[in-house]
Each structure stands twice: as C-alpha cells, then as structure tokens.
Amino acid sequence: MNTKSKTLRIGSEPTEPVFIGLHNPLVFIGGPCAIESRDHAFMMAESISKVCHRVGISWIYKSCYDKDCRSAPNSFHGLGLDHGLNILQDVRKEFGIPVVSDFSDPAWAAATGKVVDLIQVPAYLCRQTSILRAAAETGKPVHLKKGQYMSPWNIKNSVRKLESFGCDRILLTDRGTFFGYNMLVNDLRSLPIMAETGYPVCFDATHSIQLPTSMGNISGGQREFIPPLVRAATACGINALFMEVHDDPPNALSDGNTVLDIQYLEPILAQAKAIHSLRQELLEQWGEDNVR
Amino acid sequence: MSGNIPVHEVMLKLSQFPNLLANSLMVDALEYMSKYSLGIVCAVNNEQKLLGVFTDGDLRRMLLQHQKPLPSLMTDDLSAHISPKPQTVLPSTTIREAVTKMEDFQIWDLPVVDSENKLCGLLHLHPVIDRLINPK
Numbered sequence: 001m002n003t004k005s006k007t008l009r010i011g012s013e014p015t016e017p018v019f020i021g022l023h024n025p026l027v028f029i030g031g032p033c034a035i036e037s038r039d040h041a042f043m044m045a046e047s048i049s050k051v052c053h054r055v056g057i058s059w060i061y062k063s064c065y066d067k068d069c070r071s072a073p074n075s076f077h078g079l080g081l082d083h084g085l086n087i088l089q090d091v092r093k094e095f096g097i098p099v100v101s102d103f104s105d106p107a108w109a110a111a112t113g114k115v116v117d118l119i120q121v122p123a124y125l126c127r128q129t130s131i132l133r134a135a136a137e138t139g140k141p142v143h144l145k146k147g148q149y150m151s152p153w154n155i156k157n158s159v160r161k162l163e164s165f166g167c168d169r170i171l172l173t174d175r176g177t178f179f180g181y182n183m184l185v186n187d188l189r190s191l192p193i194m195a196e197t198g199y200p201v202c203f204d205a206t207h208s209i210q211l212p213t214s215m216g217n218i219s220g221g222q223r224e225f226i227p228p229l230v231r232a233a234t235a236c237g238i239n240a241l242f243m244e245v246h247d248d249p250p251n252a253l254s255d256g257n258t259v260l261d262i263q264y265l266e267p268i269l270a271q272a273k274a275i276h277s278l279r280q281e282l283l284e285q286w287g288e289d290n291v292r
Numbered sequence: 293m294s295g296n297i298p299v300h301e302v303m304l305k306l307s308q309f310p311n312l313l314a315n316s317l318m319v320d321a322l323e324y325m326s327k328y329s330l331g332i333v334c335a336v337n338n339e340q341k342l343l344g345v346f347t348d349g350d351l352r353r354m355l356l357q358h359q360k361p362l363p364s365l366m367t368d369d370l371s372a373h374i375s376p377k378p379q380t381v382l383p384s385t386t387i388r389e390a391v392t393k394m395e396d397f398q399i400w401d402l403p404v405v406d407s408e409n410k411l412c413g414l415l416h417l418h419p420v421i422d423r424l425i426n427p428k
Contacts, residue, residue, distance in 0.1 A: 151364065153367045156366065160317075193364070
C-alpha cells in the first residue's frame, strides 16, 4: 500500500462527510444496484443506516438511475435521470449521508454531479475519454472502477486522463477481472498495484462474484464467495468496501444474482471493520512491507 | 586546439534529444529514445531541472531485475527507473574534459546542465568526434 495515499473527503452540507484514505477507518459504499422506487430507496437507506450505525462504520449510499449495461433489452433500465436523481437528492437530505451514482452518457454527467457527492464511472466505460472528461468536469470526486478487461497497471492511463481534465480526487476500485468467458476472478495484487497511483483503493465484493451474462441474457453470481473475498481484500489492504445490498435479492430489479441480502450485511461489515482496524494496527507496528 | 572547444558549441539542443518530465510513462521514454536514435533519455521536473537519466544500460538492467510483466513496466513512471545522480558537464566545460569523463565512466552521453542544474543540452560522443576530425 502506498504510504503517500491521498485522503478523499466525500460529502458536503447537509451530509456528514466521510473520509477515505490510508489512515482513515474503512468506509462502506452500498445500496441497491438500481433505484427501484422512492419508497424502496428510502427503506434501504434507513435499513443500511441502522446496520452501519450498529457496526460503527461511515458509509455512502449507492444506487443508479439508469442501468445502461444490462444484458437484455427488456431488463429493467432504471427510473431515468430526473426521477432517479430527485430520489437520490431526497435520500441524501433525509438521511444526511453522501450519495454516489454512476452515469453512462457524458450528457448525464452535469446533472448527476449536481446531486451526488461522488460520481462513478462504470467499469465497462473506464477508459472512455468522453466519460472521464465529463466526470472530471463535474468537480466531484470520481469513483473509477477498473474494467473487468483491464490490467491493474493500465488503470493508470484512465487516472492520467482524469488528472489531465483537472480531477485529483479519485477512488479506484477492483470489481474482478475476466477469466475466460462468463467468469471473473480477483487478483488481489491489483489493490496494492492500483494504490501505487497514490489514490485510495476500494474492493467491490458483489460484482466480483458476478458470472457475467452466464445465464444467457442475464448475469449469474456466486454469493457464497462474498464473505471470504471481503475478508481477503480487507486484509490485503483497502480503504473502502463496496457491496450492493437488497432486502429481497430474488426480486431485485437489477443484479439480483449478485446483490447481498441485507440480513447478512452486519456480520460482514463487522468483520471487515475488525480486519481493517487490525491491519492498520499492524501497519503502525511493523511499517510498510519492503521485501523486494 | 579543438579539444578546448566548449561543450555548448557541440552539444545537442533540447529539441534534438529525448528529455521528458519524470512522471512520463516508460513507454513514452522508450519511444522517444528510438525516435531520436539515442540510448539515453533525461528526466526533468517542471523547472527543467535534471532529476536523472535512463539509458539503454538501465533498460537491460531493468529487464533482468524486474520480474513483473512487461506491460506493467511500460506504465511505470520514468522516475521509477532513472539513475538519479548522473554524470553531467557544464556548457563551458571543454570537450577534452568531457571526453575524459566519458572514458572514465564508460559512457558516451553527458547531460549538459547550468549552474542551477537546469538541463540545457546533451553531449553525444559522435558529434564530438566529428568536430575533432573535421575542425571548422
């Protein structure tokens, strides 16, 4: 892990800002994959808030208004830009938590940037110059997910693009890497490699266990691997943990095969927090690894 | 005597040899070395101060020392692989002194820096020899 890692401050009035960085506690980023309805968004925000409060972990609400990368044309696409952003804005105000959403079209960036505290670049689009430019121009910190097709050292090219467009607040996330067809694996070396950029790193556990489009025209997933991967990535060294969470995964309107059932959120977050704290203690005691 | 010619009369100008910001990617550094057909690239900061050099010899050592995949070496910063304290000469140094330095250190390129360590040129052995055997 790079000791020169920057610290990101995410959130502004009326939210309670969270800090993501090497010397900060682990931050959780989570929520339902898609904004399904106002009531559902509020219910999920309230439920996750309670869990995070019990665990004692700062968090950022994640939900998207337009899922442009669905496998099938008739899959739920989302509530749309205006309606979705209105709901996110209200969640942000009501619960006082920072929010994040992705965007898949440069034309959506400005409106998204006016609402969210952290703007997300989807993994599939992580090298698209127009998307990166639009994200940077919002002036918000950027959550850049490493493409499943991309080596961890090549994400530096996207980082350089963001920097060239004036963005110097970036969170880098590993969400798995293609291993042949319809299969992802996690190369945990990607975390320290991406951290060499000097930016904080995040592990996306629920997309990492995805089996992309393995069900013909939808993606499958192996949820049983979420807990061990969370523990492994946290011990390896991350600054934030990303998981999509739902109260009823079989009926979730997006990513039903990968979202974590909220009933399991607390034990996973509690373990991640404990492992993260231990790692920070060990880092303080033993210093940086230097075994080259 | 030709040997008393000052370095600045024979050196390559900044536009004639590879000199890049230290945070440039290795792939760009290698491409520039090939473009100029020189076995050296000078790494500078925003004030044009010389931070180090990367040479063909450094490339050989890098390939032997580093076990990580070649594509990942390509995206390293140039600064990660430079020799930070290279031999240099001043513009006023005579080419006799400079060539002696080249012999002493078994090198044929010497970055030329001013008194504030700002890069102002590169002394390459071939133009020096050309000047010595074809005096003006």
